[in-house]
Amino acid sequence: xxxxxxxxxxxxxxxxxxxxxxxxxxxxxxxGDHAALMGEWRVVGHEAPGISALSEAxxxxxxxxxxxxxxxxxxxxxxxxxxxxxxAESRPVDELLAGYRLGDESLPPLDGREVVVEHRLGCxxxxxxxxxxxxxxxxxxxxxxxxEGVFFVLERDDGFRAYGNEPFWNLxxxxxxxxxxxxxxxxxxxxxxxxxxxxEPGGRAYHAQTEAHALRVEILPETCRDSMAGAPxxxxxxxTLDGERFEGCGGAVPTF
Numbered sequence: 001x002x003x004x005x006x007x008x009x010x011x012x013x014x015x016x017x018x019x020x021x022x023x024x025x026x027x028x029x030x031x032g033d034h035a036a037l038m039g040e041w042r043v044v045g046h047e048a049p050g051i052s053a054l055s056e057a058x059x060x061x062x063x064x065x066x067x068x069x070x071x072x073x074x075x076x077x078x079x080x081x082x083x084x085x086x087x088a089e090s091r092p093v094d095e096l097l098a099g100y101r102l103g104d105e106s107l108p109p110l111d112g113r114e115v116v117v118e119h120r121l122g123c124x125x126x127x128x129x130x131x132x133x134x135x136x137x138x139x140x141x142x143x144x145x146x147x148e149g150v151f152f153v154l155e156r157d158d159g160f161r162a163y164g165n166e167p168f169w170n171l172x173x174x175x176x177x178x179x180x181x182x183x184x185x186x187x188x189x190x191x192x193x194x195x196x197x198x199x200e201p202g203g204r205a206y207h208a209q210t211e212a213h214a215l216r217v218e219i220l221p222e223t224c225r226d227s228m229a230g231a232p233x234x235x236x237x238x239x240t241l242d243g244e245r246f247e248g249c250g251g252a253v254p255t256f
Contacts, residue, residue, distance in 0.1 A: 031117040031137040032088035034071075040161065040251055041067045041143060043131075045153040049106040052149030059150045066161070067132045067145075067154060068251065070234065074121060076132050078229035081123035088119045096136075100146065107151060109144055110136075160219075162237040164248025165227045171217065171239060171248070175256050178206060180215060180239055189213050189241065193256065203235075204253055216240045224249035 030036060043065045052059070068075045073082045093113050094104060105111055117137040121128050131152060136144040143154040159174035167186060172179045173193070181188040191208040199205050203220040217239050224236040226249055233249035240246075 032090065032119070034086045034088070034119075036137070036140070037069045037086075037119060037135065037143075038071060039069065040157045041069070041154040042157045043067075043145075043152050044155045047107055047109065047144075047151040047153070048149065049151070050100060050102050050149060054148045054150050059152075062131065062152060065131070066157070068233075069121075070232070073232055074123075074128070074132065075231045076130060078226075078231060079130055080229075080231040081128065082232065083124040085122040085125060086119065087122075088117055090115050091118045100149075107144075109138055109142075109151070109153065160251055160254040162219075162233075162235070162239075162248050162250030163226070164237070164239075164246050167246075169239070169246055169248065171237065171250065173206070173217070173254055173256075178208060178215070178217070180217075180241065187241065189215055191215065196254075196256070202253060213242055214240075219250060219253055221253050 043062045046059045046062070048054075048056070048059060065077060072084055073080060074084050075081075093110050093116055096116060096118065097104065097107060097110070110116060119135040119137065121133055121135070123129075127133050131145050131147040134146050135154075136146070136151075138144060141156045145152040145154055159172055162171040163169070167182060168184065169180065169182050171181075175193060177190060177192050178194065179188070179190045189210065191210055194206045194208045197205040197207070199218060199220065201221070203218065205219070206215075206217045208215045217237065220236045221234065222236040224233045225231065226233065234252045235250045237248045237250040238245060239248070
């Protein structure tokens, strides 16, 4: 884990599949682009087709974990790297499975595929030491993350998430609505999605009024650091609930 370092990123793409025409190569090239990974991904399941260093309970404990990938940094919970490197290549599925000592059709998410794009992410020229260092591209919304003999299934989360400390709180915004909550039961405010207001420079604000609460959210595109772990985020977030202000950090400025 590297803290307080200049953001440096490298994208070293080595893509190509012998014998494929231009139409087949185009989607592979797009899948191998580092930009395809950018965003927030959530662990939603796992496959354990072979010998694993993790018990079933240990694998289940990763459910809900969020992997955030920016143009030059990545973060998984409180573990993060600001000197990220990236490589990608297309791999024959049978060759990839053999590397994990697995037979054909032993990993259902890869059934029916001849080739898969493998992304390898590193930190300061060293392998990323936890889940997310190797990512197998399934499609625009799903990845496989092999780690410790388990293949974790990740789905893209297009919603906006923000977090704060002292007190702990979390904010979720998607196309269906807004939720601002204290996980320890202090408050849980839910509203339909309000119309967004533009804030300079490039930010957004949401204002909602319920029968019991007045809620305003301001999101500004400024680098923000978690006040406990120091993990980087794309935006600085201020939530005002009934006149009380809460400061925290969030993902990229939402577009809805």
